[in-house]
Amino acid sequence: MSCSVNPYLPDMATILETVQETPNIKTFRVRLDNPDRMAAFRFQPGQVGQLTSFGAGESTFVINSPPTRMDYLQFSVMRAGEVTSSLHGLKAGDKVGVRAPLGNHFPYESMKGKDVVFIGGGIGMAPLRTLLLFMLDNRKDYGSISLLYGARSPEDMAFRDELPEWLSRKDLNTVLTIDREAPGWEHRVGLIPNVLREMAPKAENCVAITCGPPIMIKFTLQALKELGFADDQIVTTLEKRMKCGVGLCGRCNIGGKYVCVDGPVFTYAQLKELPNEL
Amino acid sequence: MESSRYLPEASLDAWLGELASSHELIVPRREGDAIVFGPYDPAVSPDISRDATAPPKSTVFPACEELMRYSSVKDADDPSRTLVRMEEVMPSGSRVVFGARPCGTRGFTVYDRVFDAPAMHDPYYVARRQNTLFVTLACSEAGSACFCHWVGSGPADASGSDVLLVPVKGGWLAEGVSDKGRELLDSPLLAPGDKYAGEAKAAKAKAMESLESAADLKPAPESLLAVFDDMEFWNRMSAKCISCGACTYLCPTCYCFNITDENKGMEGSRLRTWDNCMSFQFTLEASGHNPRPTKAHRLKNRVGHKFSYYPGLHGGAIACCGCGRCIKSCPAGVDIRQIVLAAMDRAKATSQGNTTGERA
Numbered sequence: 001m002s003c004s005v006n007p008y009l010p011d012m013a014t015i016l017e018t019v020q021e022t023p024n025i026k027t028f029r030v031r032l033d034n035p036d037r038m039a040a041f042r043f044q045p046g047q048v049g050q051l052t053s054f055g056a057g058e059s060t061f062v063i064n065s066p067p068t069r070m071d072y073l074q075f076s077v078m079r080a081g082e083v084t085s086s087l088h089g090l091k092a093g094d095k096v097g098v099r100a101p102l103g104n105h106f107p108y109e110s111m112k113g114k115d116v117v118f119i120g121g122g123i124g125m126a127p128l129r130t131l132l133l134f135m136l137d138n139r140k141d142y143g144s145i146s147l148l149y150g151a152r153s154p155e156d157m158a159f160r161d162e163l164p165e166w167l168s169r170k171d172l173n174t175v176l177t178i179d180r181e182a183p184g185w186e187h188r189v190g191l192i193p194n195v196l197r198e199m200a201p202k203a204e205n206c207v208a209i210t211c212g213p214p215i216m217i218k219f220t221l222q223a224l225k226e227l228g229f230a231d232d233q234i235v236t237t238l239e240k241r242m243k244c245g246v247g248l249c250g251r252c253n254i255g256g257k258y259v260c261v262d263g264p265v266f267t268y269a270q271l272k273e274l275p276n277e278l
Numbered sequence: 279m280e281s282s283r284y285l286p287e288a289s290l291d292a293w294l295g296e297l298a299s300s301h302e303l304i305v306p307r308r309e310g311d312a313i314v315f316g317p318y319d320p321a322v323s324p325d326i327s328r329d330a331t332a333p334p335k336s337t338v339f340p341a342c343e344e345l346m347r348y349s350s351v352k353d354a355d356d357p358s359r360t361l362v363r364m365e366e367v368m369p370s371g372s373r374v375v376f377g378a379r380p381c382g383t384r385g386f387t388v389y390d391r392v393f394d395a396p397a398m399h400d401p402y403y404v405a406r407r408q409n410t411l412f413v414t415l416a417c418s419e420a421g422s423a424c425f426c427h428w429v430g431s432g433p434a435d436a437s438g439s440d441v442l443l444v445p446v447k448g449g450w451l452a453e454g455v456s457d458k459g460r461e462l463l464d465s466p467l468l469a470p471g472d473k474y475a476g477e478a479k480a481a482k483a484k485a486m487e488s489l490e491s492a493a494d495l496k497p498a499p500e501s502l503l504a505v506f507d508d509m510e511f512w513n514r515m516s517a518k519c520i521s522c523g524a525c526t527y528l529c530p531t532c533y534c535f536n537i538t539d540e541n542k543g544m545e546g547s548r549l550r551t552w553d554n555c556m557s558f559q560f561t562l563e564a565s566g567h568n569p570r571p572t573k574a575h576r577l578k579n580r581v582g583h584k585f586s587y588y589p590g591l592h593g594g595a596i597a598c599c600g601c602g603r604c605i606k607s608c609p610a611g612v613d614i615r616q617i618v619l620a621a622m623d624r625a626k627a628t629s630q631g632n633t634t635g636e637r638a
Contacts, residue, residue: 054348
């Protein structure tokens with residue numbers, strides 16, 4: 001929650017830089033204009049924020065830079081509607097509003113000493129990036145770290161500037177995959193759940209963190225179960241349409257839980273306790 | 279200061295005039311066939327002949343309110359840049375709402391737990407709530423769709439009110455409920471009320487007797503969860519629904535909202551507006567996925583929220599005041615009472631191994 005007394009008022013922020021990740025995903029690096037607010041800004045990996053394009057409105061995005069790197073706050077936006085299209089029209093120097101941090105976070109403390117497998121699909125890589133970089137910045141706290149990142153095509157793969165480093169790191173096992181063969185593609189081809197089965201991470205003392213389209217999550221969960229992962233060893237984030245971000249407006253509830261305050265991070269065990277309305 | 283005073287019917291207009299001199303006064307007014315809350319006009323008597331068509335919720339939680347204004351201005355140091363200025367818009371002024379019925383004002387107690395909670399303090403709601411006094415009119419008899427007593431309320435429920443007016447001979451016994459409400463009764467137009475106490479008590483009892491026996495809703499929270507995946511049941515319950523949203527807009531306890539920006543040239547406003555959980559778009563995600571794709575899913579959530587999820591979060595309190603507006607105003611005849619009863623029957627029958635025990 002913002003320190004502001006009024007939870008609906010965004011902090012004014014300036015776009016420092018934009019990166020066109022894919023034809024329809026653009027990354028924004030922003031700083032809060034009030035230096036004291038920026039200096040005092042604290043968040044946890046996995047928390048989200050509402051980003052405003054003034055005149056178009058607000059939408060929810062994960063803060064996908066890690067709290068260990070506070071030069072700026074990074075949001076990656078897939079163009080999907082009015083607000084996101086308006087955001088895509090902004091450039092460095094333009095003003096945006098930021099209401100953050102909101103929601104819960106990845107249980108990174110309880111994952112210390114464990115192996116970690118990240119499984120991201122498409123824009124679902126954004127929340128994973130936060131935790132991945134956080135863990136790489138605190139590398140000694142964790143066991144082996146693997147990343148399986150998939151997209152429909154090479155062009156749909158975000159964070160391409162960072163992929164060479166991720167692929168070359170000795171302390172990170174990175175596997176990239178696309179759905180169908182493409183010219184010049186030197187990595188895996190195949191759907192994420194199938195590639196995951198081939199990677200066959202050991203479930204013992206391991207946590208799997210997955211985020212992506214609902215259909216990918218569904219089949220990834222099946223694959224993880226086949227690999228022996230227990231429900232509380234699987235962590236995911238839920239996409240819901242959110243508006244207020246503070247548990248009031250009523251559109252992101254699943255039974256008595258509100259994804260904007262009780263989530264977006266849930267273990268599969270927690271999800272199974274909720275009414276079936278994902 | 280006495281906590282009960284007598285308001286003669288002949289003094290009503292004068293008292294309202296007195297209230298209007300110190301507060302913005304909101305009263306139920308006839309508009310066509312409807313009775314809605316609006317500003318007091320000394321030339322037009324309030325219509326308190328029956329419960330208002332629309333509840334008083336807009337007096338504290340407006341259908342559309344400005345949260346902030348913003349404007350774009352050129353950066354003096356760099357004209358190629360545009361800066362944005364924001365200005366918070368906070369409600370101000372004190373108001374009295376006269377003539378709501380107990381169910382309508384009780385609705386605000388449902389909001390209070392959500393909008394003025396330790397974990398969440400909605401400054402717009404709280405400012406209006408603290409600066410709005412309710413002079414509520416106890417009901418003399420039950421309407422056809424009334425079921426306030428099912429949800430722990432009644433025709434003379436004072437929860438959420440500052441003054442409760444109980445009909446007695448030639449006027450009303452005005453009972454002060456809150457300190458601010460008792461201050462409103464400090465008027466020479468009102469007389470000592472002690473001798474009307476017995477009559478008021480009898481009137482309350484008579485109104486309560488006009489209601490049919492209440493259903494026991496204790497099993498409702500668990501029952502609604504038990505039938506959550508029973509889509510055959512929910513399809514049947516929602517068969518008549520046309521997703522018009524009248525039930526939500528007329529409900530004193532529905533508080534779903536949207537937040538949007540509205541531009542006017544180089545400036546604009548951020549608005550909060552009532553939203554409707556019965557519409558397809560309410561939960562439609564940017565990806566195209568919709569967790570509540572059919573009206574059956576949406577009706578399930580609406581009933582589930584009021585009678586299961588909210589009670590689960592708020593110590594058993596039901597998020598329904600039993601006013602019956604959603605029943606009276608539904609163009610398709612959907613009756614929330616029947617749905618809750620049917621869910622309880624269905625859950626009970628299913629747990630006993632049969633599925634034929636439903637009432638609806």
